Amino acid sequence: MATGHVALDSTGVEAGEPVSNSTEEPYEAARRPVINDFSIQVATVNGSGSQSANIILLRSIFGMGIPVSGKNLFPSNIAGLPTWYTIRASKQGYVARKEEIDVLVALNAETAKEDILALPAGSVAIYEEAANLKQYRNDVICYPVPFDKLTAAACPEAKLRKLVKNMIYVGVVAKLISLDLNVVEAAVRRQFAKKQKAADLNWAAIQAGYDYATQSITKQDPFALERMHATDGKIIIDGNAAAALGALFAGVTVVTWYPITPSSSVVEQLIGYLKKYRVEPDGKASFAVVQAEDELAAVGMVLGAGWAGARSMTATSGPGISLMAEFVGLGYFTELPGVIFDIQRVGPSTGLPTRTSQGDILSVATLSHGDTKHVMLLPASVKECFEFAGAAFDLTERLQTPIFVLSDLDLGMNNWMSEPFEYPEKPLDRGKVLTAEDLKRLGGFARYKDVDGDGIPYRTLPGTDHPLAAYFVRGSGHNERAVYTEKPDDYQNLMERLNRKFETARTLVPAPVVVQTGKSKIGLIAYGTSDFAVTESRDQMKKEYGVETDYLRIRAFPFTREVHEFVASHERVYVIEQNRDAQMLSLLKLDLPAAEAVKLRSIRHFNGLPIDARSVTNALVIEENL
Amino acid sequence: MATTTAPTPKVNRLGLPAIDYRGSKTTLCAGCGHNAISERIIDAFYEMGVKSERVIKLSGIGCSSKSPAYFLSRSHGFNSVHGRMPSVATGALLANKTVQAIGVSGDGDTASIGMGQFAHLMRRNLPLIYIIEDNGVYGLTKGQFSATADLGSKLKTGVINDLPPIDTCALAIQLGATFVGRSFSGDKKQLTAMLKAAVAHKGTVMLDVISPCVTFNDHEGSTKSYKYMQEHEEAISEAGFVPFFEDIAIDYDAGTTYDVTMHDGSHLHLRKLHDSYNPTDRVAAVKALMEAHDRNEVLTGVFYIDTEKPNFTDLLNLADEPLATLPQERTRPSKEVLAEIMSKLA
Ligand SMILES: Cc1ncc(C[n+]2csc(CCOP(=O)(O)OP(=O)(O)O)c2C)c(N)n1
Ligand code: SF4
Ligand SMILES: [Mg+2]
Numbered sequence A: 001m002a003t004g005h006v007a008l009d010s011t012g013v014e015a016g017e018p019v020s021n022s023t024e025e026p027y028e029a030a031r032r033p034v035i036n037d038f039s040i041q042v043a044t045v046n047g048s049g050s051q052s053a054n055i056i057l058l059r060s061i062f063g064m065g066i067p068v069s070g071k072n073l074f075p076s077n078i079a080g081l082p083t084w085y086t087i088r089a090s091k092q093g094y095v096a097r098k099e100e101i102d103v104l105v106a107l108n109a110e111t112a113k114e115d116i117l118a119l120p121a122g123s124v125a126i127y128e129e130a131a132n133l134k135q136y137r138n139d140v141i142c143y144p145v146p147f148d149k150l151t152a153a154a155c156p157e158a159k160l161r162k163l164v165k166n167m168i169y170v171g172v173v174a175k176l177i178s179l180d181l182n183v184v185e186a187a188v189r190r191q192f193a194k195k196q197k198a199a200d201l202n203w204a205a206i207q208a209g210y211d212y213a214t215q216s217i218t219k220q221d222p223f224a225l226e227r228m229h230a231t232d233g234k235i236i237i238d239g240n241a242a243a244a245l246g247a248l249f250a251g252v253t254v255v256t257w258y259p260i261t262p263s264s265s266v267v268e269q270l271i272g273y274l275k276k277y278r279v280e281p282d283g284k285a286s287f288a289v290v291q292a293e294d295e296l297a298a299v300g301m302v303l304g305a306g307w308a309g310a311r312s313m314t315a316t317s318g319p320g321i322s323l324m325a326e327f328v329g330l331g332y333f334t335e336l337p338g339v340i341f342d343i344q345r346v347g348p349s350t351g352l353p354t355r356t357s358q359g360d361i362l363s364v365a366t367l368s369h370g371d372t373k374h375v376m377l378l379p380a381s382v383k384e385c386f387e388f389a390g391a392a393f394d395l396t397e398r399l400q401t402p403i404f405v406l407s408d409l410d411l412g413m414n415n416w417m418s419e420p421f422e423y424p425e426k427p428l429d430r431g432k433v434l435t436a437e438d439l440k441r442l443g444g445f446a447r448y449k450d451v452d453g454d455g456i457p458y459r460t461l462p463g464t465d466h467p468l469a470a471y472f473v474r475g476s477g478h479n480e481r482a483v484y485t486e487k488p489d490d491y492q493n494l495m496e497r498l499n500r501k502f503e504t505a506r507t508l509v510p511a512p513v514v515v516q517t518g519k520s521k522i523g524l525i526a527y528g529t530s531d532f533a534v535t536e537s538r539d540q541m542k543k544e545y546g547v548e549t550d551y552l553r554i555r556a557f558p559f560t561r562e563v564h565e566f567v568a569s570h571e572r573v574y575v576i577e578q579n580r581d582a583q584m585l586s587l588l589k590l591d592l593p594a595a596e597a598v599k600l601r602s603i604r605h606f607n608g609l610p611i612d613a614r615s616v617t618n619a620l621v622i623e624e625n626l
Numbered sequence B: 001m002a003t004t005t006a007p008t009p010k011v012n013r014l015g016l017p018a019i020d021y022r023g024s025k026t027t028l029c030a031g032c033g034h035n036a037i038s039e040r041i042i043d044a045f046y047e048m049g050v051k052s053e054r055v056i057k058l059s060g061i062g063c064s065s066k067s068p069a070y071f072l073s074r075s076h077g078f079n080s081v082h083g084r085m086p087s088v089a090t091g092a093l094l095a096n097k098t099v100q101a102i103g104v105s106g107d108g109d110t111a112s113i114g115m116g117q118f119a120h121l122m123r124r125n126l127p128l129i130y131i132i133e134d135n136g137v138y139g140l141t142k143g144q145f146s147a148t149a150d151l152g153s154k155l156k157t158g159v160i161n162d163l164p165p166i167d168t169c170a171l172a173i174q175l176g177a178t179f180v181g182r183s184f185s186g187d188k189k190q191l192t193a194m195l196k197a198a199v200a201h202k203g204t205v206m207l208d209v210i211s212p213c214v215t216f217n218d219h220e221g222s223t224k225s226y227k228y229m230q231e232h233e234e235a236i237s238e239a240g241f242v243p244f245f246e247d248i249a250i251d252y253d254a255g256t257t258y259d260v261t262m263h264d265g266s267h268l269h270l271r272k273l274h275d276s277y278n279p280t281d282r283v284a285a286v287k288a289l290m291e292a293h294d295r296n297e298v299l300t301g302v303f304y305i306d307t308e309k310p311n312f313t314d315l316l317n318l319a320d321e322p323l324a325t326l327p328q329e330r331t332r333p334s335k336e337v338l339a340e341i342m343s344k345l346a
Helices: A050-063 A112-117 A147-154 A158-176 A181-191 A196-216 A239-249 A264-277 A295-307 A318-334 A361-365 A382-399 A409-413 A436-442 A488-508 A530-545 A561-568 A583-591 A613-623 B033-048 B063-070 B085-095 B107-111 B115-124 B168-175 B188-200 B226-232 B282-294 B335-345
Strands: A037-045 A068-073 A082-090 A103-106 A124-128 A141-145 A235-238 A254-257 A288-291 A312-316 A338-346 A352-356 A375-377 A402-408 A415-418 A472-474 A513-515 A522-527 A550-554 A572-577 A600-604 B055-059 B076-079 B100-106 B129-134 B179-184 B205-210 B233-235 B237-242 B257-261 B267-272 B298-305
Touching (some): A037 A112, A050 A068, A050 A158, A141 A158, A147 A158, A235 B335, A254 B085, A264 A312, A264 A409, A288 B085, A295 A338, A295 B076, A312 A318, A318 A361, A318 A402, A338 A382, A361 A583, A402 A409, A522 A561, A530 A613, A550 A561, A572 A583, B055 B085, B063 B076, B063 B129, B168 B205, B179 B188, B188 B267, B226 B233, B226 B298
Parallel strands (some): A124 A141, A522 A550, B055 B076, B055 B100, B100 B129, B129 B205, B233 B298
Antiparallel strands (some): A037 A082, B179 B298
8 A cells, every 4th residue: 555545534444536426335324433533524605604604613523622623725706616614523633634524514506516526435415405416426425404495494584594504504513423512502602792693593593403403314424523621721713813912912013914815814813902902091002003005015114113113013925925025135134123924825926825835935034135044933833823923023123133924824714722822921022222321331332243242233223312322224235333335344244244143043943843752764844734734644654554753843944953953863854845846845955964965855735725644644655665 | 892702603402513413425426416405404404403313314225315324414214125215114103103204215216116105105194204306317227217207308318208207296295295395406495494394294294306416317408407497496485484492473474475383383484476376275286286387387385285184193093102112011911811812712
């Protein structure tokens, strides 16, 4: 079993390619129950309002203490195109995307045939009775439901029926997978917390679906839930909200943005938090938010604000990053702080704007013209989105250089379970800033002089009331006193000091997370959202092939010492990432000694869907000749 | 009986001599209009008694944009990227709304690459003095036409401009700037009065200052030359400025002069030179500009002023102190707040 597209169903039994119009006997439900380990896919039309229903399902499973994750696969469209929402319950706590669907709710007439044909044998399909999907598969357990009839009965108001229909399927699914109805009701009340009437209507629809399933469906499938306690004390949040919270608790004061999916919700949610928690008793704001005219302006404002001493940030995605290139080079060269969140999506250009990718690694690392390189933080969980947002503000002020936080659509826009975030007890690090009093004592300063040997100079803020406080920011050549120069030595010294500063950054950025037995010759390296698939794949490798792997998760660029050590201590190192060109691997090659760089091998996934464990395992199996 | 004492240098209301307002030595061509404008900025800030330490000076890229290095050496300066000084100024003023800001741009820097940011700056009415040092060409890249060059004007190489000019003043008025005027680098009196009034204004001041490029655009056939300006400048009003700290009563004829009370209590007296002149009427201002243009006149003076409209930092209702240096207690919410948010997500 070395190659090929091999799908495992959730019982671990090998399943063949889905068969269409199969002449086999109807599937018999003579299987062991599958508890807390399956995935549900809801296929609907964009704009049909199914999001609330899906969140209620996700929340209900979470409420039963079962580890769960949800992914929204949506088109770049406001209404009308197909959209899929996948929910995975996993008693082992796996949260990566799972290729195979176990329970399909097919409510999009246009894709219904395609959707049911894609199912593995033995899975479940729930659909509108009239659609008669059974004709396409007799190896799938089919539950036709008269959705339209049930909806009409549950919802006298025709206008609302489109929305209420979604709740009917919640009810049907709830019954089929044995969701606890009390938990479901709590999720409904929470979802419509401020709208009592809507809550009642939706709850009634769910009950109608549930009752229908109780009376009219004979369960033939093995998929069911049982209460666990694995989610006790946990929260559910999306990565963008987590990043927004990180910025809030980092004391951000100037926020600029130009809307772009999938980054908009960072700022939109931040605005909500700022309005709630950062308006002062006199009604004035301790923050400024500007929707800029474009990303050129957004990042210009960030750097202007950083120059003037504010904790400033913007959030964007690939196309915005491209527009920011010139300014970011200026920020690097003139040593200005500012935090830039890049919620990556598929490129180039518009690419697949609503699909996920890790495709901006190389372009961000060296963004701009001339010799530039930038610090990047790479969160791989909502908790890290929160923590790295905070770290980014400290680092940018400490290092006086723009800092990038690279998340992606999968992490940013989907809901994830997490331990609650911890309050940052460490005081804000505002970096090397000289006040008027300092200047009085020192009798002056040289803006770009490496006083401490760490490559980081001292700065003053505009408005500092001292005759020697001022200095001139210029993108042209400048000496230690910030005076214009084109002297070869001055330029070279400046560029070398910037390099020293980058070496200092290496010691300050988050270190990687390393899981190693010390016995394995195989090392895996990943970062960001590839982590979920790699974690699960390592278990598959061990369980199915008896192969142990060590794992290092990169959390920042420049790479810290541990990354070099990890590569040095393994024979073969696979860099797993979600882009075509092995971007992180390329960056590693630049950083590693040649003898180490040859150990690197690449596993890539770049079809716009989040990477899944089976893809990683299959690739490893081929590479390792297992 | 006269006694001889050492001559005391002339000082302003802060007790500072004019030399304290100078910058480093200019590297622009001798005779460049931009140098004269720097001189007027020095005069205005000196005479207004502005504390240089409380000023930020910014620019884009171009010969003109080099100017901030040549005035107010005690002010923090920022020579940014081509056409995008407005965004840097916006960020800086959000971080610290208590400083006085002046930005210098060129006609290329503003009317071509910087058009987007220019438009949105005007629209936001950011409290910034925005000066276009307008010579109709790209000086720094050696004399290509800019978008303010007049139709039919000629480059030294003989190339004729066949596209109409952008009138940055008409645009600024339409887009929402609250103090808009045009002057000439060679008109010391008018420019200084306008700059002093600009210092007293609390919104976007947009001054388009015709500033001949002696190296690339001062020849016969140019409409931005010294000679052309001497022949075609037409003032729509005469500006007299009385700062709040000078207790002088000025006699003026209310029938021919608009008395504008500035935010700080200073007075700007605008004496009509054209019958239709009304600096509070945007439509009249744009009409006057278009008509003068049709007559091949370069209209100068204060075209439009509005001292009431809230500026961008007012609109955002920012805290009184600079956001940049608010203490952590005011920018990081408490532990209880995080606990509350976490419990809602559970
Ligand atoms: C992105 C970018 N493109 C082109 C240039 C080259 N450039 C430098 S100055 C300039 C034009 C300046 O013209 P203007 O603003 O009118 O200033 P002047 O020199 O006439 O005062 C250009 C095109 C640049 N610096 N940056
Ligand atoms: S080239 Fe023209 S604009 Fe530039 S400094 Fe010389 S005269 Fe001034
Ligand atoms: Mg010019």
